[in-house]
Amino acid sequence: MHLGVFVLGTGNHIAGWRYPGAADSFLSLKGIQTIAATAERGKFDLLFLGDGLAAKMGDHPSFLVRFEPITMLAALAASTTHLGLGATASTTYAEPYNIARLFASLDHLSGGRSAWNAVTSSGAGAGANFGRVHPGHDARYEVAEEFVDVVRGLWDCWDDGAVIADRQTGQYVDASKVKALDHVGRFFQVKGPMTTARCPQGRPVIIQAGSSEPGLALAARTAEIVFSVVQDLSEAKLAYRALKSRLPTYGRSATDVALLPGVMPVIGRTDAEAREKLNTLQGFLGPTSALIMLSGRLGMDVSGFDPDDLVPDLPLPDSSHGFARAMLSKARREAMTWRDLSNLTGAARGHWVICGTPERIADILQEWFEADAADGFNILPPYFPQSFDEFVDLVVPILQERGLYRRDYTGTTLRDHLGLPRPASVMFGDAA
């Protein structure tokens, strides 16, 4: 089983910062260093950061007031030794050459622990910050496909062993082990090579979180980790199969990609105590912030609906399919009202919430893992640092005792943790 922790400094619960003793700012270097240290204590595969390119008043505090993700991970590279460091970066509002450099640099700084969540920016607000009309869903994925190829190509421009640094002869680089990319595509023309040597991991790990058809295709072709949004075991099993069955098309096997659904664990000494904790958190929800987030998830303004009305069938939005599909499906199954759905969104932004004793949490994770619904989980602690401490100190040991989870790291790179080989550059053939 693989574990990641999704870090929003004020907690993944939209009002988690109001919990007694919880951190109330994402802008604390010490705060994120503490979270990262806890993740390493729990032998986590990676720490992960989302991102957004537009500020919406009333949004989740940690979406609104935050570090830029890649710089934050670079700072954490200096205070950690094993933890994978993953961040979201947009294929819609950045240049492949810049993105390739940033994640390669993070890989060098961390000794082989960087991962790039290649997203197509879903928020329509981003366009206005880049002087552009936000492209539609499928158009964004067309760009993303080429963008990811260019970035991977740039990472492959330097072969291993290109840096010689021979003091005697004065030769620093073996130029035969460095090639230009010479990419000329539909959206990008990028010559290369990069301004750095091949990464410790060969290539940084690629993460994908798309669940639409184009998103799944991109994930199946290029990703080593896939994050997903789930609310239901049977749907999770279908999604698991949908991803894994696509892999052979691209010459890949089921073990080449780890599917990690997001889950918010709310832990108590008894199930009742855990339920009480969740109730406390839900009681902190203001009337608007969850609605703003739900509107974003569904791609429509839902603030005008009667909170007591049932959620109707709605089309999937242009922004992002994953959250909307899982949430609308759950609303339909459970006959939820707008108020119910808004509360669910406020809790974990549309992710799955589980609640109970450490044993119950471990039972559920084990059940999903063994039912081929997940290769592990992206853990979303509702607040920091206490609720993450509880997961690491109370749930992880149970998973370890059951033989489901590592007791210690057996390698140093994120690819090591994922059981993936270090890829050779495709530019240099078998010699690489």
Place this chain on the structure above:
Amino acid sequence: MHLGVFVLGTGNHIAGWRYPGAADSFLSLKGIQTIAATAERGKFDLLFLGDGLAAKMGDHPSFLVRFEPITMLAALAASTTHLGLGATASTTYAEPYNIARLFASLDHLSGGRSAWNAVTSSGAGAGANFGRVHPGHDARYEVAEEFVDVVRGLWDCWDDGAVIADRQTGQYVDASKVKALDHVGRFFQVKGPMTTARCPQGRPVIIQAGSSEPGLALAARTAEIVFSVVQDLSEAKLAYRALKSRLPTYGRSATDVALLPGVMPVIGRTDAEAREKLNTLQGFLGPTSALIMLSGRLGMDVSGFDPDDLVPDLPLPDSSHGFARAMLSKARREAMTWRDLSNLTGAARGHWVICGTPERIADILQEWFEADAADGFNILPPYFPQSFDEFVDLVVPILQERGLYRRDYTGTTLRDHLGLPRPASVMFGDAA
């Protein structure tokens, strides 16, 4: 007197890595942490990194194989407490929204120590990595003027005190203290606001290194630090006056901008030992790498010229004026051959080299400082770590004894070190 250190991990001398015991890789987190710790021991104002967006085989090893600068500084933010952290980022091949976020994030991570060297990319090779024709010199500066304004505007979107985080009421942000930028200009349309609170420094420090007319204008209007290329005291005094005399046009005074010429100190126990050390370094120069760099500096291929011919009068290149002007002027004054000029370029990439005992080095720096030719210096150690240790342990104490340089930090932010006030946001009037 203000001091910065220009870090190229294998040394600023193009062949510094061949010096016995010197570091031979820029890709070492431990290596850069050691340099940063030495800079803090020497109470330096800042550590500075250049950048380039194209890899040229045979180039300076630390231009070719390196960390991306902003991620590297983010990593150093975690291991330092006072040192200013400055990096180059292009206004030609990036988006203002992304650049504003990166340096704001670095400022938050470092507690107010970030600085952005806003350059127009000089290397023609960069265009090919971004699918664009590299714009001409003056066109790049037109974009840069607007780019810097947008970035500063984004930094001003959040007023101090906008983050409330009131656990009782659940109010996280005071929305009246956050404004959109709504910039609509010739090159950029950027709505804002940023996805983070106002920086510890208000705004990160802005560095400029332009010496052309448009470069000087941008520097005089927006920069708090200016790096310059000098080879001669009388020319340095003229350049100093040229910058300072422009400041009142923009409502600024001489103390608002620190002009720091670049200088490579080669230090020995005797002048003869220092000269011997420089000769050793020059003996490490290969036949091609200095010529590649000289060609870049002059914007023309100089490899075909007879090394024994005198350097003729040449026009300033489209790439960058500063280096070419200083080097061609020196070549004319001193009747240098192509070989001489190539050797000079190999030493410090066109920067000024001084050589001698610690006392002699201190004398020269003091003379320039007191002659109104410099507010301090950007120190370019020829190799690391030893030659930087020598400067900090042998030259800095002399400057301190003479009352020219601080014995300890008196503040924590880079603006503190520079004696600059923390700027209020222009968007929120006197209330800010």
